[in-house]
Amino acid sequence: MAEVRREQRHQVVVIGSGFGGLFGTKALKRADVDVTVIARTSHHLFQPLLYQVATGILSEGEVAPSTREVLAGQKNARVLFGEVIGIDLDSRTVTSQVLGRQTVTPYDSLIVAAGSSQSYFGNDRFAEFAPGMKSIDDALELRGRIFGAFELAELGATRGDNVDHLLTFVVVGAGPTGVEMAGQIAELAHRTLKRDFRAINTKHVRILLVDAAGQVLPPFGATLGAKTKVDLERLGVEVMLGAMVTDVDERGIEVAYKDGRVERIAALTKIWAAGVQASPLTKTLSEQTGAPLDRAGRIAVNPDLTLPGYPEVFVVGDMIDLDHLPGVAQVAIQGGKYAAKEIQRRLAGKPPQQPFHYFDKGSLATISRFRAVALIGKLRLTGFIAWLIWLVVHLTYLTGFKNRFTALLHWAISFIGRGRSERAATEQQIFGRTALSRLEHGTMDLVSGPNGHDGFAESIDAMVAERRAELEAQALDEIRLTDSGERGQPVR
Numbered sequence: 001m002a003e004v005r006r007e008q009r010h011q012v013v014v015i016g017s018g019f020g021g022l023f024g025t026k027a028l029k030r031a032d033v034d035v036t037v038i039a040r041t042s043h044h045l046f047q048p049l050l051y052q053v054a055t056g057i058l059s060e061g062e063v064a065p066s067t068r069e070v071l072a073g074q075k076n077a078r079v080l081f082g083e084v085i086g087i088d089l090d091s092r093t094v095t096s097q098v099l100g101r102q103t104v105t106p107y108d109s110l111i112v113a114a115g116s117s118q119s120y121f122g123n124d125r126f127a128e129f130a131p132g133m134k135s136i137d138d139a140l141e142l143r144g145r146i147f148g149a150f151e152l153a154e155l156g157a158t159r160g161d162n163v164d165h166l167l168t169f170v171v172v173g174a175g176p177t178g179v180e181m182a183g184q185i186a187e188l189a190h191r192t193l194k195r196d197f198r199a200i201n202t203k204h205v206r207i208l209l210v211d212a213a214g215q216v217l218p219p220f221g222a223t224l225g226a227k228t229k230v231d232l233e234r235l236g237v238e239v240m241l242g243a244m245v246t247d248v249d250e251r252g253i254e255v256a257y258k259d260g261r262v263e264r265i266a267a268l269t270k271i272w273a274a275g276v277q278a279s280p281l282t283k284t285l286s287e288q289t290g291a292p293l294d295r296a297g298r299i300a301v302n303p304d305l306t307l308p309g310y311p312e313v314f315v316v317g318d319m320i321d322l323d324h325l326p327g328v329a330q331v332a333i334q335g336g337k338y339a340a341k342e343i344q345r346r347l348a349g350k351p352p353q354q355p356f357h358y359f360d361k362g363s364l365a366t367i368s369r370f371r372a373v374a375l376i377g378k379l380r381l382t383g384f385i386a387w388l389i390w391l392v393v394h395l396t397y398l399t400g401f402k403n404r405f406t407a408l409l410h411w412a413i414s415f416i417g418r419g420r421s422e423r424a425a426t427e428q429q430i431f432g433r434t435a436l437s438r439l440e441h442g443t444m445d446l447v448s449g450p451n452g453h454d455g456f457a458e459s460i461d462a463m464v465a466e467r468r469a470e471l472e473a474q475a476l477d478e479i480r481l482t483d484s485g486e487r488g489q490p491v492r
């Protein structure tokens with residue numbers, strides 16, 4: 001384990017490179033501090049556009065720029081790749097790990113912005129059959145599954161098989177992510193792919209949006225929810241409300257209605273867009289401070305986003321339970337900036353800020369190209385105007401000019417034209433993660449330990465020597481054939 005070394009300058013450690021972590025770090029650009037961002041991915045992720053990666057509109061690079069590149073110009077910030085496995089509030093250290101290699105990083109101030117993950121409400125086995133939408137891996141796996149389902153259907157239909165289950169897509173969860181996903185699959189089937197297949201008619205695809213709640217988009221209120229439902233149905237999406245998912249397997253999904261009816265729907269492709277669970281790091285923070293966790297694992301924080309008894313520790317974004325704040329990007333961004341400002345004020349000897357106050361800039365969700373819903377203060381907008389606002393907001397918050405430019409280009413290709421630039425999917429995207437999860441220690445089983453090759457060194461060296469000899473002999477043979485003019489001569 002790396003040794004803990006205390007530095008002279010005030011050390012800020014930021015856990016997470018998502019919205020809270022990145023914006024908090026950037027807000028410390030001019031501060032007299034050193035910032036260490038520790039994150040388990042090397043990219044910042046713009047989660048609101050993941051559904052576009054999954055449906056072939058955007059590339060993963062456009063929504064996930066390298067954190068290192070984003071922070072390259074910020075001299076006081078460095079990036080440390082690793083999964084945080086421990087936070088010791090008394091010794092003020094954070095322990096992170098990559099493939100068995102552990103690092104301990106000391107801090108004077110800590111911003112915890114580790115976000116949340118998908119929640120299957122205790123049915124984690126559903127994850128294998130109904131991937132969520134929280135990471136690039138999720139989006140690429142879903143892309144593979146969605147486009148793969150059309151390929152399998154074409155193959156089956158060519159042989160004369162019934163392919164209805166292959167052309168049935170179920171999206172679980174009628175929040176913004178579920179609505180956007182269902183709308184995009186409908187556009188994909190009814191518009192983008194309609195000329196690409198011969199044996200199947202993609203216009204006959206079934207898209208089901210299933211939710212246990214009684215309405216679509218509950219946070220947007222009853223009026224916008226009802227309008228969105230009508231819009232989705234016009235697009236060909238079957239909206240099934242009051243339908244609770246009780247089972248998921250590789251062949252389909254089972255739902256139970258309020259009246260006790262149970263229905264099984266045969267569907268190859270299922271997408272889970274229901275429910276989130278705060279990062280498990282809240283558990284260790286709760287154990288050390290006594291701060292309670294809510295049902296989604298979010299931790300109760302002080303009004304200034306600090307932990308009880310530890311004013312140097314801020315928790316922001318999806319991990320916090322404060323004033324019923326929603327799990328949205330702006331809560332994380334504003335929380336990260338607030339924490340950064342408080343750290344600077346303390347160093348300057350200034351009095352504390354007012355308690356954290358979330359400024360709600362509004363909510364947006366797209367339904368299809370040129371159609372969205374927007375709730376901004378008391379204003380409720382639908383249709384093209386809402387979509388234009390969606391476009392401007394997403395362009396503003398996408399990180400980096402390069403990404404904004406290429407995203408705009410891809411949107412023009414998909415929304416004005418009918419193309420999708422990112423339809424490539426590989427077998428590894430679909431099955432790689434399932435294979436990894438079946439290894440006892442995950443990726444650790446595939447690499448050498450931190451102290452070398454752990455006994456494999458000799459066999460690896462022997463393999464390298466054998467391969468080298470083979471390649472050298474091959475090269476000599478090539479030279480001989482060229483120099484002797486034997487190429488193209490009959491072999492006797």
Ligand SMILES: Cc1cc2nc3c(=O)[nH]c(=O)nc-3n(C[C@H](O)[C@H](O)[C@H](O)COP(=O)(O)OP(=O)(O)OC[C@H]3O[C@@H](n4cnc5c(N)ncnc54)[C@H](O)[C@@H]3O)c2cc1C
Nearest residue numbers: 016017018019020040048084114115317318327328329332
């Ligand atoms: C599909 C989808 C669509 C969404 N759409 C919208 C939308 O339209 N509008 C909106 O406002 N919000 C939307 N949200 C919600 C929004 O993305 C989140 O509220 C926001 O990302 C929360 O920011 P955060 O900083 O708390 O966490 P995140 O942005 O999730 O960042 C968490 C970071 O912590 C890292 N991390 C996690 N655990 C560890 C660990 N143990 N060690 C090290 N690093 C760790 C992660 O790798 C990541 O870098 C959407 C979310 C999803 C999933």
